Every structure is written in C-alpha cells, then in structure tokens.
Amino acid sequence: MQTKILIVDDERDVELLFRLQFRREIKEKHIYLQFAFSGEDALNYLHNINPMDVLLILSDINMPGMNGLQLVEKVKAEFPAMRIIMVSAYGDDKNYNEAKAKGVDDFVTKPVNFVELKRKMSRVIAI
Numbered sequence: 238m239q240t241k242i243l244i245v246d247d248e249r250d251v252e253l254l255f256r257l258q259f260r261r262e263i264k265e266k267h268i269y270l271q272f273a274f275s276g277e278d279a280l281n282y283l284h285n286i287n288p289m290d291v292l293l294i295l296s297d298i299n300m301p302g303m304n305g306l307q308l309v310e311k312v313k314a315e316f317p318a319m320r321i322i323m324v325s326a327y328g329d330d331k332n333y334n335e336a337k338a339k340g341v342d343d344f345v346t347k348p349v350n351f352v353e354l355k356r357k358m359s360r361v362i363a364i
C-alpha cells in the first residue's frame with residue numbers, strides 16, 4: 238500500500254530535496270509525497286481530500302502565518318490519529334517540549350539527516 242505523506246514547509250527548495258532523498262520509495266510507489274507551503278495550505282489540503290489517506294505529516298515549525306506548532310494543534314483537534322514529525326531548524330528544548338506536549342510523535346532538526354528521518358518515520362508508521 239502506498240503511504241501518503243504531507244510535507245509542510247515554507248521553503249520551496251524542500252520539495253526537490255525530499256523528492257531526491259525519497260526517489261526510490263516514490264519510484265517503487267511505497268510512498269506518495271504531497272507538499273504544502275504553509276500551515277493554511279496544509280489544512281486546506283486535509284479538508285479537501287479524505288484526510289485518512291494521509292498517515293504522516295512532516296512539518297516545519299517556523300513559517301509565516303500559522304506556524305508548525307499551531308498547525309499541530311489544529312490537526313490533532315480535527316484528526317487525532319494523524320502521526321506528526323516536526324522537522325525544524327529550531328531544535329531547542331522549548332520547541333521540542335512544546336511539540337511533544339501537543340502530541341507530536343517525533344522531532345528532527347535541519348539540516349535533515351535523512352537516514353535518521355527515515356528511521357524515525359518507519360518507527361511512527363509502517364513503511
């Protein structure tokens with residue numbers, strides 16, 4: 238089964254980076270990556286599809302408009318089963334603890350170590 242993952246980041250370069258790093262998994266149709274470039278876009282996307290199609294959200298924290306922690310709050314309120322990993326340059330204890338308290342499954346810091354991210358992803362969802 239193809240796992241749909243929603244990646245939320247205001248930096249558009251992230252799309253190319255993730256598509257390169259996950260090219261094998263994408264080619265083999267193990268995963269499908271959807272990108273949103275703001276928290277608002279991410280919520281719109283979830284409202285316009287069957288949200289249960291998305292198993293995992295990878296979200297930046299520092300974004301203009303709705304930040305990643307605000308997005309987590311809204312997603313968890315509407316879709317409590319959604320798994321979430323924060324991907325942020327702001328790997329300080331305050332953000333980490335706040336993200337954990339909001340029900341985030343895990344946390345990785347930028348620049349992303351994709352071996353570590355994939356390990357954490359496979360722990361959170363079966364891929």
Ligand SMILES: [Mg+2]
Binds near residue numbers: 247298299300
């Ligand atoms: Mg950002």
